Amino acid sequence: MALLEIKDLHATVGEREILKGINLKVNAGEVHAIMGPNGSGKSTLAQVLAGRELYHVTGGEVTYDGKDLLALSPEDRAREGIFLAFQYPVEIPGVSNMYFLKAALNTIRKHHDLPELDAMDFLERIREKMSAMNMDQTLLNRPVNTGFSGGEKKRNEIFQMAVLEPRLAILDETDSGLDIDALKLVAAGVNAMRSADRAMVVVTHYQRLLSEIVPDFVHVLAEGRIVKSGGKELALELEEGGYAALGLQDEAEAVSKA
Amino acid sequence: MSDSSNTIETIANQEYKWGFVSDIEADAIPRGLSEDVVRLIAAKKHEPEWLLEWRLKAYRHWLTMTEPTWANVHYPKIDYQDIIYYAAPKSKKDAPKSLGEVDPELLRTYEKLGIPLKEREILAGVAVDAVFDSVSVATTFKAKLKDMGVIFGSFSEAVQEYPDLVKQYLGTVVPSSDNFFAALNSAVFSDGSFCYVPKGVRCPMELSTYFRINAKDTGQFERTLIIADDGAYVSYLEGCTAPMRDTNQLHAAVVELVALDRAQIKYSTVQNWYPGDKNGKGGIYNFVTKRGACRGVNSKISWTQVETGSAITWKYPSCLLIGDHSVGEFYSVALTNNYQQADTGTKMIHIGKNTTSTIVSKGISAGHGQNTYRGGVKILKNATGARNYSQCDSMLLGDQCGAHTFPYLEVKNTSSQVEHEASTSKIGEDQIFYCRQRGISSEDAVSMIVHGFCKEVFRELPMEFAVEAQKLLGVSLEGSVG
Numbered sequence: 195m196a197l198l199e200i201k202d203l204h205a206t207v208g209e210r211e212i213l214k215g216i217n218l219k220v221n222a223g224e225v226h227a228i229m230g231p232n233g234s235g236k237s238t239l240a241q242v243l244a245g246r247e248l249y250h251v252t253g254g255e256v257t258y259d260g261k262d263l264l265a266l267s268p269e270d271r272a273r274e275g276i277f278l279a280f281q282y283p284v285e286i287p288g289v290s291n292m293y294f295l296k297a298a299l300n301t302i303r304k305h306h307d308l309p310e311l312d313a314m315d316f317l318e319r320i321r322e323k324m325s326a327m328n329m330d331q332t333l334l335n336r337p338v339n340t341g342f343s344g345g346e347k348k349r350n351e352i353f354q355m356a357v358l359e360p361r362l363a364i365l366d367e368t369d370s371g372l373d374i375d376a377l378k379l380v381a382a383g384v385n386a387m388r389s390a391d392r393a394m395v396v397v398t399h400y401q402r403l404l405s406e407i408v409p410d411f412v413h414v415l416a417e418g419r420i421v422k423s424g425g426k427e428l429a430l431e432l433e434e435g436g437y438a439a440l441g442l443q444d445e446a447e448a449v450s451k452a
Numbered sequence: 453m454s455d456s457s458n459t460i461e462t463i464a465n466q467e468y469k470w471g472f473v474s475d476i477e478a479d480a481i482p483r484g485l486s487e488d489v490v491r492l493i494a495a496k497k498h499e500p501e502w503l504l505e506w507r508l509k510a511y512r513h514w515l516t517m518t519e520p521t522w523a524n525v526h527y528p529k530i531d532y533q534d535i536i537y538y539a540a541p542k543s544k545k546d547a548p549k550s551l552g553e554v555d556p557e558l559l560r561t562y563e564k565l566g567i568p569l570k571e572r573e574i575l576a577g578v579a580v581d582a583v584f585d586s587v588s589v590a591t592t593f594k595a596k597l598k599d600m601g602v603i604f605g606s607f608s609e610a611v612q613e614y615p616d617l618v619k620q621y622l623g624t625v626v627p628s629s630d631n632f633f634a635a636l637n638s639a640v641f642s643d644g645s646f647c648y649v650p651k652g653v654r655c656p657m658e659l660s661t662y663f664r665i666n667a668k669d670t671g672q673f674e675r676t677l678i679i680a681d682d683g684a685y686v687s688y689l690e691g692c693t694a695p696m697r698d699t700n701q702l703h704a705a706v707v708e709l710v711a712l713d714r715a716q717i718k719y720s721t722v723q724n725w726y727p728g729d730k731n732g733k734g735g736i737y738n739f740v741t742k743r744g745a746c747r748g749v750n751s752k753i754s755w756t757q758v759e760t761g762s763a764i765t766w767k768y769p770s771c772l773l774i775g776d777h778s779v780g781e782f783y784s785v786a787l788t789n790n791y792q793q794a795d796t797g798t799k800m801i802h803i804g805k806n807t808t809s810t811i812v813s814k815g816i817s818a819g820h821g822q823n824t825y826r827g828g829v830k831i832l833k834n835a836t837g838a839r840n841y842s843q844c845d846s847m848l849l850g851d852q853c854g855a856h857t858f859p860y861l862e863v864k865n866t867s868s869q870v871e872h873e874a875s876t877s878k879i880g881e882d883q884i885f886y887c888r889q890r891g892i893s894s895e896d897a898v899s900m901i902v903h904g905f906c907k908e909v910f911r912e913l914p915m916e917f918a919v920e921a922q923k924l925l926g927v928s929l930e931g932s933v934g
Contacts, residue, residue, distance in 0.1 A: 244889050248881070272891035284886035287877070288904025297900065298890035305891070337904065354890065 195260060197222045197393045198243075198362055203254035205242050212238045214418035215254070222361070223390040227404055227429060228397045230415035231437045236397045237281060239415070240366040243395075244278040245271050258362065272298075273305035277360030279351040281367040286338035291350065294338045295320075295357055302358060320357050327353040327383050344371035352383040363387065363394045369403035381406030401433035414440060484533040487511060490639050493538045497608055500615055510628035510638030517632045523795040524824040524856055525764050527737060535702060537640045537673070602655055602686075603648040607675050610646035617648055621679055625708035625745045625772070633704040633766075634741040641675035641706065649684035649715075658914050660689040674705040680715035682748065687718040689917055701726075703762075705740045713748030713775065720913050721769075722921050724761035732791025732820070735763025742769035746778035746807075754781040755798065756912040758921040763792060768826065770799035773807035773835075780809040783909040787925060788821025788853070797827040797858075802838040802868070811842040814906050817853035818929060824856040829870060831863045838868040846876040847905050849898070849929070877905075899926050 198220040205213040212235045220226050230236050242249050243256065245268030256263040263271065286294065300310040311319065324334070327349050339347050348368055355363055365384065369377055384407050388394070396407055404412070404426065412428040413420045414437075422428065422440060431439065481492055490511050494504040519530070597604050603614060610618050628638035649655050680686050703725065709717050719742075728735025738761075744753035755769035771780030782798035800809035815823040829840045846855035857874055879901050887897035902925060903910070910918045 246885055268885060268888040269891050269893050272889050278889050280886065280889075284880075284882050286883055286886070286901055286904060288907045289900055294887075294890070294900070297896070298887075298892055301891040301893070301896075358890070 196220060196257075197259060198263075198395075199257045201255050201257075203239075203242070203256060204252045205238060205249045206252055207238070207249050211252070212249070212418055213242065216415075216418070216420060218413065218420065220362070220393045220395060222393050224411065225388065225394045225396060225407065225409045227407075227409035227412045227426075228395060228415055229399070229401075229404075229412060229429065229432060232399065234415045235418045236399075236415050237366055240278060240281075240364045240395070240397050243271075243364055244268060244276060269301070270305075273302050275361030277355050277358055277363045279348075279355055279363065279365045279368050281370060283339045283342075283347040283351055285340045285342075287340050289338050290335055291338050292316075292334040295334075295354055298354070299357060323353060323356040326386065327356065328379060329353050345373065345376040348372055348376065348380055349383070352380050356383060356387060359387075359392075361392055363392065365394065365396045365398075367397060367399065369398055369400060377403065378406060401429045404429045416440075481536065481538045483536050485511075485535070485537055485640065489537055493640055493642070496538065497611070499611055502619060503611060506623065506628065507639050507641075510635050511640075513629045514632065514635035514639055517635055519632050523766050523826075524822065524858075525766060525793040525795050527764055527793075530702060530737070532636075538642055597655070597657075600653055600656065601650040602653060603646065604659055605646060607641075607644040607646045607677065610677075614646075614648070617679070618646065618677065621677055621708070621710055623708075625710060625743050626706050626741050631741060633739040634706050637673045637675060637704045637706045637741070641673045644675040644677075644705070645688075646676070647678040647686060647688065649680045649686045651681045652683045653681075654684070655686040658687045658689050660691070672701070672703045672705070674703075674707075676705070676707040677710075678708070678717060678719070679710045680712065680717050680751075682712050683714045684712075685716045687720070687914060689720050689722075689914060691722040691724070691917070691920070701736050703736050703738045703740070705742075707740070707742040707769075709744030709753055711744065711746050711748060711751035711753050711778075714750045715748060716752045716754075717744060718754045719744070719756070719769070720917055721755075721757040721759070722917060722924060723757065723759045723765070724924055726763075727761050727790065727792050728763040730790045730819070732763070735792070736761065738762035738765045738767060740765075740767040742767065743772065744770070744780070745772045746775050746780060746804075748775040748778070749804075750777045751775050752779040752781070754783070754912065756781075756783040756909065757785070757796075758909070758913070758924065759784070759786040759794060759796060760924050762794075765792075765794040765796050767796045768798055770801070771809060772801050772803065773809065773838075774803045775807075776804040777806045778804055779807070781912075782809075782811045782813070782827075783912045784813045785816070785906045785909045785921070785925070786814070786823055786825075787816040787929070788818070788823045789929065790819040790821065792819075793822045793824075795824040795826055797825045799828040799830070800840060802829075802831040802835040802840070802865075805835060806837040807835055808839045809841075811840070811844070812908050813842075813844045814909055815844075815846045815855055816849070816902060816905070816925075816929075817846070817855050818849035819853060821853045822856070823854065824858065826858045826860075828860040829862070831865050831868045831870070833864045835865050836867050838865060840868075840870045842870075842872045843908075844872075844874045845905065846874075847902070848876070848878045898929060902929060 196219045200216050200218040203213050203216040204211065216239060228236050238249060242251060251264055296316045303310060329349065333346060339350060342350065368380060372380060396409060409426055412424055412426060414422040481489065487508060490507050491504065494507055626634050628635055647659060678686065678688060709719060711717050725736035725738055746753055753771050757769060759765055769782060773780050780800050784796065786794045786796050788794045797813060798811055811827055813825045815825055817823040823846065825844045827842060829842065831838045842859060844857050844859065848855055855876055859872055861870060863870060879898060883901055884894055884897045888894060903922060910921060913921055
């Protein structure tokens with residue numbers, strides 16, 4: 195059974211239909227890249243899977259680990275192992291990064307009937323992951339994403355992912371706004387998380403992330419539908435010919451990501 | 453509608469948990485206010501002649517005053533002749549000497565409020581001077597305090613036992629003619645707390661009073677006076693909740709603090725009077741005058757308040773920084789939900805040299821709540837080297853509430869430094885979604901975000917109070933986020 199199965203998924207924001215029948219099957223252990231021009235619906239797909247209420251699912255179904263995903267609240271999806279690395283990580287002033295992450299980990303543990311971790315156990319557990327993501331203590335003590343640089347925010351997302359150990363990780367434009375060193379660090383963090391029982395969906399506009407995180411499958415999304423699927427070589431084709439080679443327009447100003 | 457606005461609604465729709473009326477006969481005098489009523493109150497309390505004269509002077513002055521209208525709050529006109537100005541619980545007549553003699557109904561009321569006096573007495577090391585309606589019914593830990601020379605008890609007792617101290621300080625910080633509500637209080641005040649900490653004594657425990665309005669339609673006019681003598685230190689906690697009722701109730705308290713040389717007074721409040729129902733019906737009018745005078749050199753007064761209750765709050769705990777190097781602080785969290793209105797802030801008057809003041813104000817508005825910060829910083833001509841730092845932050849939950857900031861600044865000394873920072877933010881749907889995507893429920897998310905916002909103020913509260921304040925904030929916002 196696939197870990198994630200999307201069938202004919204339709205979604206709207208306001209009056210506008212953005213997803214117009216998505217079909218996708220993701221098995222545990224696989225990394226799928228979703229590419230596509232701006233405004234094709236990539237981020238919408240990521241947000242709909244995470245349960246963002248701004249988007250309304252108007253048709254289709256999504257099965258995750260045998261459950262009806264669309265019937266679950268966003269927090270229950272997270273507790274069941276779905277993690278979204280945000281394109282724009284949100285700032286929460288006054289709430290320390292550490293406190294936030296500990297609260298998140300403990301609600302997830304509680305959901306699985308595991309004992310909650312106290313501060314000491316928590317620290318012990320994250321120490322190794324901190325150094326892997328080059329997260330120093332001061333970054334952990336600062337309020338969530340508040341005053342973080344673009345690179346720090348993205349590193350923080352992947353660090354959170356490493357600590358929360360999701361079964362399905364959705365990375366939404368994790369490469370945007372990163373210089374090459376930061377990109378390599380983030381990609382290394384993601385690659386370290388690849389495993390036979392974890393699936394990843396990597397949403398990106400550019401091929402460059404995919405030279406670092408090499409996907410098993412690449413899907414091209416255009417105007418709310420997957421128009422082409424293939425192996426990792428599809429990303430290279432796109433790199434050379436651009437979306438125009440597939441006869442696609444890159445509508446830069448198309449959809450507000452709201 | 454999105455789920456988060458649902459949550460906001462749910463929290464906003466939370467009923468007042470502590471709304472109940474306890475069944476105790478009150479010994480009340482007829483409605484209305486006149487010289488006779490003032491005399492009657494003084495007589496019932498067996499007050500000395502000078503105090504009656506003081507009350508009458510205040511009353512006569514009050515007659516010449518008009519109710520202030522400058523605050524950013526709206527309410528129907530108050531009929532001052534329709535208020536009962538004095539009520540004492542019946543149990544007062546038997547003058548309980550210990551908790552064992554206190555009416556069990558009273559004790560049960562406190563239990564419902566989560567304030568078990570007995571437990572507090574033993575566990576928390578807090579001396580509780582509990583005000584039920586207008587008369588103190590239980591005072592604890594007095595003996596221990598007395599050993600150290602600390603006088604702590606009801607205002608009425610202090611008038612009988614330490615008339616000279618009361619006479620020396622009463623009305624010296626908030627004159628009876630100060631403002632409309634202070635004048636009214638001065639004329640008809642019923643009871644309150646009195647505390648005197650002698651020279652060099654560090655009060656060994658947090659002093660605490662729980663105020664409670666109970667008898668129907670009875671105005672509460674509390675009067676509190678705290679004096680810290682040379683080098684003394686005292687931390688005073690004031691907390692209150694009130695039972696549910698339909699008619700609006702006036703609460704016009706006066707608190708005066710006096711800090712002499714090197715003395716420190718820390719005054720913390722958690723205010724949770726009945727805020728009215730979710731349609732804005734009922735609720736307490738909380739028109740309070742609180743002021744502290746740093747009379748001595750190196751003296752310090754800190755006000756910390758968490759205001760979550762009352763239909764209307766009109767309150768500006770202030771500091772007169774008279775002594776050189778004296779310090780004034782004001783830390784405030786004010787939350788308005790449903791149709792609550794708050795106009796609150798502080799005044800820091802720098803008179804002495806090298807005086808410093810800090811203002812940190814956090815306003816949270818939800819539902820249709822209106823939250824106003826009004827602050828004045830005044831640096832007089834001789835206040836060389838005075839410094840002030842003010843920070844006023846507002847947070848909005850939902851789109852039907854309002855936040856307003858009116859900082860006033862008057863600087864007459866060129867060597868002084870004044871800094872002001874302000875911000876307004878909205879708990880965004882994106883913040884809540886971010887938390888939920890990490891497994892945290894909406895309610896926990898809102899609570900976490902709000903606590904983060906208020907952290908600098910909670911840090912100033914004594915430990916046990918901080919916990920209570922956080923709980924209260926959670927309860928007050930319950931349902932307002934989903």
